[in-house]
Amino acid sequence: MIDELNKMINESDNIVFFGGAGVSTESGIKDFRSKDGLYNMKYKYNPEEILSHNFFINNTSEFYKFYKENMNCLNNEPSTCHTFLKKLEECGKLKGIITQNIDGLHQKAGSKCVMELHGSIYRNYCMKCGKFYGGKEVFESKDIPICNCGGIIKPDVVLYGEALDNYTVEKSIDLLKNADLLIVAGTSLTVYPASSFINYFNGRNLVIINNDPTNYDNRASLVIHDSIKNVLDKIKIQGI
Ligand SMILES: NC(=O)c1ccc[n+]([C@@H]2O[C@H](COP(=O)([O-])OP(=O)(O)OC[C@H]3O[C@@H](n4cnc5c(N)ncnc54)[C@H](O)[C@@H]3O)[C@@H](O)[C@H]2O)c1
Ligand SMILES: [Zn+2]
Structure with missing residues (x-):
């Protein structure tokens, strides 16, 4: 299976990566639906x-309590997968990352074309005047983060x-x-x-790498039920 993936990656110069929380579990960030994920x-x-x-509108204080306890990943570092994708982009094979x-x-790993479907903890806006705030200001605030103008600051998170x-x-x-190879990894594909959006892919090969089975497994050319690190560590790309 790894050999097959190796071949697909080496033969394509139009790869797109679609990922979810499983991409960051090796960076120490909990996903939602694994055994020790946030849902459990x-x-x-x-x-x-x-x-x-x-909930954000009606229970803002409670929202921020949960958000600050569970969503603060300002100090987490990129994993094998983040670094691998950065190199794959650098050598021209990867055209973009779509992440949930x-x-x-x-971005911390250095990737340039990153589509953040669900926004980012690094961007926050005042709901009243629109002023921008970084991640630190929000996570270090006491209770609800408030703008100079008195408005409530909301994370640019969907x-x-x-x-x-x-x-x-x-x-x-x-x-x-436009992709020719789509690699989907670390997502339960339930959100x-x-x-x-995966339905828009019409290229040659769809590959799914995920610990648990997903509803899209039967459509893929290749499905690997293993950790992303185990898989990517074995991939050898010419030129990187
Ligand atoms: N790091 C984050 O930013 C983060 C963390 C948690 C949740 N979320 C949000 O929650 C939603 C959750 O949906 P989702 O599909 O991304 O996550 P999910 O929790 O529903 O699914 C994660 C999947 O990844 C798999 N997985 C976990 N670690 C893995 C690893 N190391 N190797 C291979 N597979 C692994 C699990 O088996 C699971 O099927 C998303 O909308 C996302 O925005 C984001
Ligand atoms: Zn303001």
């Missing part, structure tokens, strides 16, 4: 409810019940439509609409 921790509300637009993650680790950014969606679809 005990909270008064479930994470999907807390990370929703209505909000942790900014692809909460459940909110729409995805148009430009990011269009650019992602563009990448998928809609992000997962449905």
